[in-house]
Amino acid sequence: MTGTFAVKLEEKRYLPDPRFKATAWTPDYTRAYQEFMRDPDAFWDRIARELVWFGPWDRVREWNHPYAKWFVNGKMNITYNCLDRHVTSERKDKPALVWRGEGGEERRLTYDGLYREVMRFANGLKSLGVGKGDRVCIYMPLVPEQVVAMLACARIGAVHSVVFGGFGPDALAMRINDAEAKVLITADVGYRRGKAVPLREIAKEALTHTPCVEKVVVLRRGTPAVDLDPAREVDYADLCREAAPDCPAETMDAEDPLFILYTSGSTGAPKGIVHSCGGYAVGTYYTARHDFDIKETDVFWCTADPGWITGHSYVVYGPLAVGTTVVIVEGTPDYPDPGVYWHLVQDLGVTIFYTAPTAIRMFMRYGDEWPAKYDLSTLRVLGSVGEPLNPEAFEWYYHHIGGGRCPVVDTWWQTETGMHIITTMIGEAMKPGFAGKPIPGAVVDVVDRQGNPVPPGTGGFLVIREPWPAMLRTVYRNDERYRTYWETIPGCYTAGDLAVKDKEGYIMILGRADDLIIVAGHNIGTAEVESALVSHDAVAEAAVIGKPDPLKGNVIKAFVTLRVGVSPGDGLSAELARHVRKSLGPVAVPAEIEYVDRLPKTRSGKIMRRVLKARELGIDPGDISTLEE
Ligand code: WT7
Numbered sequence: 216m217t218g219t220f221a222v223k224l225e226e227k228r229y230l231p232d233p234r235f236k237a238t239a240w241t242p243d244y245t246r247a248y249q250e251f252m253r254d255p256d257a258f259w260d261r262i263a264r265e266l267v268w269f270g271p272w273d274r275v276r277e278w279n280h281p282y283a284k285w286f287v288n289g290k291m292n293i294t295y296n297c298l299d300r301h302v303t304s305e306r307k308d309k310p311a312l313v314w315r316g317e318g319g320e321e322r323r324l325t326y327d328g329l330y331r332e333v334m335r336f337a338n339g340l341k342s343l344g345v346g347k348g349d350r351v352c353i354y355m356p357l358v359p360e361q362v363v364a365m366l367a368c369a370r371i372g373a374v375h376s377v378v379f380g381g382f383g384p385d386a387l388a389m390r391i392n393d394a395e396a397k398v399l400i401t402a403d404v405g406y407r408r409g410k411a412v413p414l415r416e417i418a419k420e421a422l423t424h425t426p427c428v429e430k431v432v433v434l435r436r437g438t439p440a441v442d443l444d445p446a447r448e449v450d451y452a453d454l455c456r457e458a459a460p461d462c463p464a465e466t467m468d469a470e471d472p473l474f475i476l477y478t479s480g481s482t483g484a485p486k487g488i489v490h491s492c493g494g495y496a497v498g499t500y501y502t503a504r505h506d507f508d509i510k511e512t513d514v515f516w517c518t519a520d521p522g523w524i525t526g527h528s529y530v531v532y533g534p535l536a537v538g539t540t541v542v543i544v545e546g547t548p549d550y551p552d553p554g555v556y557w558h559l560v561q562d563l564g565v566t567i568f569y570t571a572p573t574a575i576r577m578f579m580r581y582g583d584e585w586p587a588k589y590d591l592s593t594l595r596v597l598g599s600v601g602e603p604l605n606p607e608a609f610e611w612y613y614h615h616i617g618g619g620r621c622p623v624v625d626t627w628w629q630t631e632t633g634m635h636i637i638t639t640m641i642g643e644a645m646k647p648g649f650a651g652k653p654i655p656g657a658v659v660d661v662v663d664r665q666g667n668p669v670p671p672g673t674g675g676f677l678v679i680r681e682p683w684p685a686m687l688r689t690v691y692r693n694d695e696r697y698r699t700y701w702e703t704i705p706g707c708y709t710a711g712d713l714a715v716k717d718k719e720g721y722i723m724i725l726g727r728a729d730d731l732i733i734v735a736g737h738n739i740g741t742a743e744v745e746s747a748l749v750s751h752d753a754v755a756e757a758a759v760i761g762k763p764d765p766l767k768g769n770v771i772k773a774f775v776t777l778r779v780g781v782s783p784g785d786g787l788s789a790e791l792a793r794h795v796r797k798s799l800g801p802v803a804v805p806a807e808i809e810y811v812d813r814l815p816k817t818r819s820g821k822i823m824r825r826v827l828k829a830r831e832l833g834i835d836p837g838d839i840s841t842l843e844e
Contacts, residue, residue, distance in 0.1 A: 219663050219669050220673070220674045221672060221674070222673070222674045222715040222723070222743070223798075223800075224648075224672060224715065225606055225647060225648045227606070227647055228645065229644065229647070230645075231644075232620070233642075235508070235641050236642030236643075238508075239505075239508050239641045239642045240509075240641075241505045241641070244640045244642075244655070247640075248653075251655040255681065257275075258655070259276070259497065262500075262501045262656075263286055263289075263493075263497045266497065266500060266536070267296055268286075268289055268290060269290040269291055269292070269295075270288070270289060270290030270466075272287050272289030274287045276684075278682055281698055281700070281701030281702065281708075282688075283494075283682035283686060284470050285469060285493055285497070285682075286469040287470075289468070289469040290466050291467060291469060291493055292370065292467050293467075293536070294366050294369050294370045296500065297531075297532065297535035298326065299330065299464065300538075301326040302327050306326050306538045307326055307327045308325050308326070309325060309540060310323050310324070310540045311325060311328070311329040311540065311541065312329060312359050313540060313543070314359050314543050314544070314545070315546070315559060316545050316546070317406050317407075317408075318406075329359075329366075332359075332363045333363050333367050333370055334367075334461055334462040335458045335462075336360075336364065336367040336455055337368075337370040337462040338458035339432075339454035339455055339457070339458040340371060342454070342458060343429075343449065343454075344397070345368075345373050345397060345398055346373065347467075348373070348374065349373045349374070349398075350373070350374045350375075350376055350395055350397060351364075351373045351374070351396055351398045351399075352376050352377075352378060352387075352390065352391050352400070353365060353375055353377045353378070353399075353400045353401075354380060354382075354387055355401060355402050355434065356405025356412070357380070357405070357544065357545040358405075358543075360402070361521055362521060364432075365377060365521060365531055366531070366535075369473060370462060370465065372465040372467055374394075374474055376391075377527070378390050379523060379819075380405045380414055381412075381520075381843075382522075382818070382841075383417060383840070384418075384420035384421040386485075387418065387421040388421040388422075388424050388425050391421065391428060392425055392427065394691060395427045396425075396427060397427060398429065398431070398432065399428050400431075400434075400451075401432070401433055402414050402415065402433065402435070402451075403433060403434070403436055403440075404437055407546070407550075409551075411437065418431065429447075430447060430448075430449055432450075432451050432454060433448050433449070433451060434451040434452075467492045467493075468492070469491065469492055469493025470493065471491060472489050472492075472688070473491055473495055474489075474527065475488065475489050475691050476523075476524055476527060476630055478630045478631070486690045486691075486693065487690060487691030487692070487693070488687045488690060489687060489688050490688065491688050493684075494633075494684030494685050494686070495528075495532070495633050495684070497685070498656075498684040499532045499633065500532075500533055501656065502528075502533060502635040502654065502656075503528075503533030503536065503539075504533075504537045506598075506626060506635050506638050506640065506654065507567050507569070507598060509537050512566075513540070513566045514539075514563060514566050515542065515565075516541075516542035516544070516563070516567065516568050516569065517530050517534070517569040518556070518568075518571070519569075524630040525600055525601070528685075529569060530543060533634075548574050548578070552585075553582075554586070554588055556570075556578075557585060557586045557588065557591060558589055560589065560593065561590045561591065561593075565594065566593050567595065567596045568594055568596075568597055568598065569599070570599065570600075571600060571601040571819075571820050572599055572601060572602045572603065572604045572608050573602060573756075573816065574820070575599065575608045576608050578611075578615075580776075583615050586615050591617075591618065594616065594617060594620075594621050595620075596621055596622055596624065597612055597616060597623045599623065599626065600625075600626045600627075600628070601819065601820055602820070602821060603724045603725070603726065604623075604648075604650075605742075605746035605749050605750065606647035607749050608749070609625070610647060613647075622641050623645055624651075625649075627650040627712075627722070627724055630687075631687045631710075632683070632685065633686060633687065634684070636679060636683070637650045637651055637652065637653055637654065637722055638651045646721050648746070649721040649722060650724050652720050652721060652722065653722075656683060657681075658680040658681040659677065659679055660679075660680055661673075661674070661675045661676065661678075661716050661722065662676055662678050662707065663676070664676070666678070666705045666707055671716050671717050671718045672715065672716075673715065674713055674714065674725055674740065675715070676713065677710045677712040677713065677714040678704055678707035678708060678709055679707065679710065680707055711727055711728050712724055712726065713725040713727070713728050724742070725740035726741045726742030726743070732761035732769050734767050734802055734803075739802065741758070741759045741824060743799060743803065744757075744771060744803050745757040745773075747795045747798045748773060748791060751791055753778060754791070755776045757773055757776075758773070758774045758822045758824055759771050759772065759805060760772050760824050760828040761828070762828075763832070764806070770806035770807070772805060772808075772831060773791075773805035773809070774809050774814060774827055775791070775808055775810055776811060783810040791808060792808070815827060816842075817841040819841075823836075823841075823842060826842060
């Protein structure tokens with residue numbers, strides 16, 4: 216079995232205003248891609264030279280399948296590129312971070328201000344005995360100190376492992392123990408929907424079975440300030456106050472580890488993905504600048520929490536290396552009302568906005584009137600990440616948020632890739648439903664199980680053929696697991712996604728390969744069926760699973776949430792079945808449709824089909840530590 220299958224492709228396209236192309240950092244995608252393919256090492260060498268290095272590299276890359284080294288023997292520190300480089304320039308007094316809290320509170324840190332805070336906290340960590348190579352766990356709400364903590368670790372060569380503040384004690388303990396973190400940095404509380412989330416209490420519970428943790432740094436936000444346990448806990452502000460102001464950046468080898476990040480675990484047990492300093496810095500700097508086309512006056516808002524890779528690469532390291540103004544918001548997209556994000560865009564003059572399809576579909580569900588209340592005219596580029604941006608959601612985002620004016624960059628990548636791999640570069644024709652083409656710098660293909668390329672219109676496995684600078688270096692303490700990425704399909708990095716190319720080389724992501732349903736011998740991607748359902752006016756979100764069937768092997772069962780104001784009246788299921796049949800054919804029609812109020816999702820917004828399936832079949836759902844409450 217080759218694992219391939221036929222897919223019907225959308226034809227629609229949008230051409231952005233030619234001015235985008237004329238002024239873009241990558242003004243001609245095709246030429247840039249050819250230049251890259253002619254001499255990949257020269258391409259990356261040129262980009263790496265835009266950053267500051269303490270010592271030169273001997274070779275751009277060393278590829279010893281499945282192990283890559285980038286900028287071999289080069290010396291650098293990513294924070295020098297995110298901070299020092301800017302404070303000695305006109306960017307010194309430019310806002311680096313603009314933070315908003317749920318109640319509308321605001322804090323601003325200039326590049327100089329951020330630089331000073333990072334150095335103090337870095338010295339504070341040193342005073343706790345943290346040094347190069349030590350692991351530090353960061354379990355914080357989305358406040359400037361979360362970013363400061365990450366940068367402070369990187370400054371002294373400590374390896375951070377950020378755990379999203381929405382995780383519970385078991386998930387936190389598992390991550391602390393796997394990484395053998397010496398210090399935990401947390402806060403008394405985070406705020407969500409007007410309520411305080413007791414992070415320190417959750418951390419305390421986790422710490423009852425994490426013998427490796429020696430000290431806990433607590434950021435105290437609430438009044439009156441909570442009492443700390445003097446034996447183990449240290450106040451964040453005291454630590455900074457007592458620390459020396461200057462902390463030169465530690466000299467790091469390009470291949471030294473920068474951080475560990477546990478994958479969101481939508482499939483199986485979490486893996487500690489290890490990223491290294493040099494290649495990650497180059498890859499995130501380049502993609503942030505070129506894929507979003509960040510210019511000096513932009514105000515950049517990526518709505519992800521730094522607890523996810525999107526936050527690491529496109530809230531913290533990439534945008535700060537570029538030297539842009541980064542907006543960070545502690546809160547949820549529909550609290551206190553579904554207009555809160557658009558209010559912030561208007562208020563802060565956001566020009567580049569990057570979010571996830573799950574948020575976009577939620578906004579669609581609340582209705583067009585919410586964005587219509589605000590002036591969104593500052594926006595010039597929109598981004599999407601995390602799941603397929605189905606054509607329906609693309610259209611809504613493009614018209615209702617972007618005013619039909621802003622390119623939409625649908626970026627495909629993973630915790631493992633560290634940086635964007637596929638998108639439609641600014642200025643190029645956009646095709647709803649397609650993420651786009653490999654960025655100049657990545658070699659991507661759609662192949663069968665043996666690694667042979669499949670023709671346009673035939674679905675197969677998405678692979679990356681060549682190493683790239685920000686690729687994962689290993690899975691922490693599980694190198695065997697690392698090797699399977701490169702050994703599943705001969706010679707390629709297997710992403711685990713299904714995809715299809717069209718004749719022009721645009722790639723449509725069909726969903727995870729493990730979310731494939733085989734119905735009567737036909738492979739059906741869950742994403743495809745879901746997209747078809749969501750394209751119906753009545754449907755807000757959909758998740759489909761395969762349900763064992765004696766005749767067909769599997770049949771499709773769909774779980775559907777309806778748009779506000781729609782009820783599953785007579786004939787809706789038949790109507791939806793007709794709708795799917797029309798777009799995908801009879802084989803993809805759900806045998807069963809169940810209407811639900813909400814779908815089980817990971818905290819990063821991925822639908823956990825595995826949970827629906829387990830519930831349906833009455834079996835154990837496996838690890839659900841990443842499930843939203
Ligand atoms: C998986 C990686 C990378 C940041 C967020 C998720 C899916 C990601 C897209 C996209 C379709 C996408 C893939 C991928 N995915 N971006 N633009 N279109 N699917 O990181 O948790 O490591 O998940 O997310 O299935 O394999 P992650």
